[in-house]
Amino acid sequence: MRLAAIGFDADDTLWHNEPAYATTEQKFEEMLSRYRPVEEIRQRLYEIETRNLKHFGYGVKGFVLSMIETAIELTGGKITGAEIQQLIDMGRQMLESPVELLPHVETVLHSLAVRYPLLLITKGDLLDQETKIARSGLADLFTHIEIVVEKTPEVYANILARHNIPPERFLMVGNSLRSDVLPVRAIGGLAVHIPYRVTWQHEVVNPEGVTYYKLSHIGELPGFVHRLERGEVEER
């Protein structure tokens, strides 16, 4: 079997992302710690973020709006204007911070790009993702870049159909079982899970009965692809 294309998730697959959220969230918890216990702040922020996803989508702007709402609610409106301004400034900082690639990413993409069309498939805020892709310096390695609202089986099916890629010859690589593995398996594609050291609670799933491959880091990918095409690997 010869792969027709390889797809890559971006955040926490090609570059670090979750730590920036975690750091900001920690500052947020410190800011509110004189009003409420940290556990409650964390829990309520997560609830408000989840509720807001359908209105605000993924990304920094929605995250900032959720922090503001959480702060207003948990302080009974006592949060100050200056503190809310700080929350917005933290968001702006996140949007401006440099993109730090994970180890092996550049080498691996350069070597695979010679043999396969590479797709970047990422969900989130359009501007946010586009500027990260630009700052990453990796844009030219991808044949197609797809920024989507949500990674559902339909979304993947649509992308593959548009580029004439048969799902059974498509391999998706990413850190999220929920977004990168399960929906691709659902349409008959192949998927490699490369866990990142932390996973946002929202992306955590427990997939029963779904088979997929797992690597410990992206440096193992070229060797894996080679063995996969020669029929030498078994699904986990």
Added chain:
Amino acid sequence: MRLAAIGFDADDTLWHNEPAYATTEQKFEEMLSRYRPVEEIRQRLYEIETRNLKHFGYGVKGFVLSMIETAIELTGGKITGAEIQQLIDMGRQMLESPVELLPHVETVLHSLAVRYPLLLITKGDLLDQETKIARSGLADLFTHIEIVVEKTPEVYANILARHNIPPERFLMVGNSLRSDVLPVRAIGGLAVHIPYRVTWQHEVVNPEGVTYYKLSHIGELPGFVHRLERGEVEER
């Protein structure tokens, strides 16, 4: 000459958009009117919005964040938590409000879709635009839907190249000279300007020496396209 495809802008070309912003902005001005004169509020909001475009992009979320920043600044931090919550709620309302099509839009798109591939090319927030397109009920009439961060000549050139559309046989229809007309003319495409009754200050330009067509409403488009292909219209 036979057109290869027709492109449409969305906000204020196919459906009303600017009035929702104007209404929200009016409520915002009322909220702050006990602190500052309305003229100053309006001016400062516009400055902060413009400054924030490069971080937050176009769309409701960025607009809400800009209103919050303006409110904090103009009230010297005295704006209350409850009032900031109201600003976020106004944004959520904008995102949920029904999409109201402009007159003639449905008939015109249905008739043109029979003869030409139609492209929807809109800038703004991904989730925001996708849900509006879904709510509009028009999605199936378009061969391709392109949501972009900014409408530059490069962005248009890239879209046309990707779909094998020769620029000189592409007609773009929209209400913004800045986003729909000038960049398309710059790459050798044709453009029809259909002004909406209000234009956001940011989109106002004074294009000297650029030629394009102008219609008073979209209902005139099919007849115009017919005459254009027969060489019967002159550029304005």
